[in-house]
Amino acid sequence: MxxxxxxxxxxxxxxxxxxxxxxxxxxxxxxxxxxxxxxxxxxxxxxxxxxxxxxxxxxxxxxxxGIPSWNVLLQKILNDTFQIETDNSEKGALVLAEIFTKVFPLSPLIAARYLEEYYENKGDKDFNEAVEEALYENFNLSxxxxxxxxxxxxxxxxxxxxxxxxxxxxxxxxxxxxxxxxxxxxxxxxxxxxxxxxxxxxxxxxxxxxxxxxxxxxxxxxxxxxxxxxxxxxxxxxxxxxxxxxxxxxxxxxxxxxxxxxxxxxxxxxxxxxxxxxxxxxxxxxxxxxxxxxxxxxxxxxxxxxxxxxxxxxxxxxxxxxxxxxxxxxxxxxxxxxxxxxxxxxxxxxxxxxxxxxxxxxxxxxxxxxxxxx
The missing domain is CATH 3.40.50.1220 (TPP-binding domain)
Structure with missing residues (x-):
């Protein structure tokens, strides 16, 4: 639309x-x-x-x-970075991330590049690990x-x-x-x-x-x-x-x-x-x-x-x-x-x-x- x-x-x-x-x-x-x-x-x-x-x-x-689409997957990973960057609760970070993506909508490719570089520089978690966690957060094979x-x-x-x-x-x-x-x-x-x-x-x-x-x-x-x-x-x-x-x-x-x-x-x-x-x-x-x-x-x-x-x-x-x-x-x-x-x-x-x-x-x-x- x-x-x-x-x-x-x-x-x-x-x-x-x-x-x-x-x-x-x-x-x-x-x-x-x-x-x-x-x-x-x-x-x-x-x-x-x-x-x-x-x-x-x-x-x-x-x-x-329960496997998210590409855009939702990126949103989930972005939520994690907001929680770290804003020193906020998980719920607060989720709200901030959702507001941010509505006010400043990002291209999925740009968001993915930012997230890859973010995890590479922060060092607390590998980007692939973050992807895996977000990918299977709500996974239900049954x-x-x-x-x-x-x-x-x-x-x-x-x-x-x-x-x-x-x-x-x-x-x-x-x-x-x-x-x-x-x-x-x-x-x-x-x-x-x-x-x-x-x-x-x-x-x-x-x-x-x-x-x-x-x-x-x-x-x-x-x-x-x-x-x-x-x-x-x-x-x-x-x-x-x-x-x-x-x-x-x-x-x-x-x-x-x-x-x-x-x-x-x-x-x-x-x-x-x-x-x-x-x-x-x-x-x-x-x-x-x-x-x-x-x-x-x-x-x-x-x-x-x-x-x-x-x-x-x-x-x-x-x-x-x-x-x-x-x-x-x-x-x-x-x-x-x-x-x-x-x-x-x-x-x-x-x-x-x-x-x-x-x-x-x-x-x-x-x-x-x-x-x-x-």
Whole structure:
């Protein structure tokens, strides 16, 4: 959502120019997006059946187990520094940190760079230790997640071999490995987080390309969180993690779950893979995304307009009611995100609730087992 008055005015100008087209198309698009999903699911099932599907997982899939997103993780670590710097109680530091990030919002990369340097200079705790503490502060492996259960089932073997080509995960945890180990059928897999780890032909590779830091384990590697590591990734295009991603993005069909496609290195690697695929390539990757909640966006818009009389008057002059404004802004944002994903060679599967991820995966598995593809 735009935050400043100028950004909102610019958005309203876009709405004014597109409103007639949107009036004709928005309801039809909202009605038909599930039909569009069917074609996407058929294509994913076809790739899954032919051992050509790569599962790409982001932080969103671990939320049910108390694992924080990247931004929340940084907020937790920042809380610790506020407690030290202000000599305040834990509760007081938490309030100060939350107020600070609202008044002076930081780029996550800038915040991570500050935190890395802070712990390096303070010496009371290693940055990686601080990350691990914050990462698993509310961790609960016993939480039941239907979405994650279905993700694990995609890793099951069929006729003696796994159907997935591989898994790429940007998560530091080993929740997926634990879930696969709990499956009724034994699945051979190999956790890979450095260059000298090579899977056997019968093993499902699980690539932790941003590092590996499981709870209560000595198996750990350097993690990708701060800006310095991102710059290192930019410089070293031939690192094992970059090469792994490029090869999979170029040669396979990928299904992105729990990912926003905002990571700068991921976008760069998708662009590189697209160039290598060639202009005439018609194969797509797929990303599962939740549609924006109409009521939440409406409340945000109402709050913004209530605080800005000039903007409220502009909206009235444009003959836009609140419901219409909300509908159009959401549709424009969906269009922006769809086009952005397509520019990276990725089609969007829209869902209304996060719980529907498991339904999509069930449908993929069911189609791959009971339908024959040409």
């Amino acid at each position: 735009p935050s400043s008055s100028s950004e909102i005015k610019a958005t309203l100008r876009v709405i004014k120019s597109e409103v007639r087209t949107l009036d004709a198309n928005v309801d039809e698009k909202l009605k038909n997006y599930k039909t569009d999903n069917k074609d996407a699911i058929d294509n994913i099932a076809r790739s899954y059946k032919s051992n050509n599907l790569v599962l790409v997982l982001g932080a969103g899939v671990s939320k049910d187990f 939480s039941d997640s239907e979405n994650f259960n279905e993700i694990a089932k995609l890793c099951e073997t069929s006729e003696g071999s796994h159907r997935l080509d591989s898994v790429i995960t940007y998560n530091y945890d080993n929740i997926l490995e634990k879930a696969i180990s709990s499956l009724p059928k034994k699945v051979s897999f190999r956790t890979i987080y450095k260059s000298d780890q090579i899977p056997e032909s019968n093993e499902l590779p699980i690539y932790h390309v941003h590092g590996f830091k499981p709870a209560n384990s000595n198996k750990k590697s350097k993690i990708t969180l701060s800006e310095s590591i991102y710059h290192q990734q930019y410089r070293d295009i031939y690192s094992w993690d970059n090469i792994t991603q490029i090869n999979k993005f170029r040669d396979k069909t990928c299904l992105f779950i729990g990912i926003s496609l905002t990571d700068p290195n991921l976008r760069r690697l998708l662009d590189v893979a697209n160039i290598q695929r060639g202009k005439n390539n018609r194969k797509y990757h797929y990303i599962i995304r939740k549609r924006y909640d109409i009521d939440k966006i409406k409340n945000k818009i109402k709050t913004i307009l209530d605080q800005n009389q000039e903007l409220l008057n502009e909206k009235r002059e444009a003959n836009l009611e609140l419901d219409d404004t909300t509908k159009h802004i959401i549709n424009i944002m969906h269009n922006f995100e769809e086009k952005d994903a397509l520019s990276l060679g990725t089609r969007t599967i829209w869902i209304d609730k996060y719980d529907e991820i498991s339904d999509v995966i069930k449908e993929i598995r069911n189609k791959s087992e009971h339908e024959s593809f040409a």
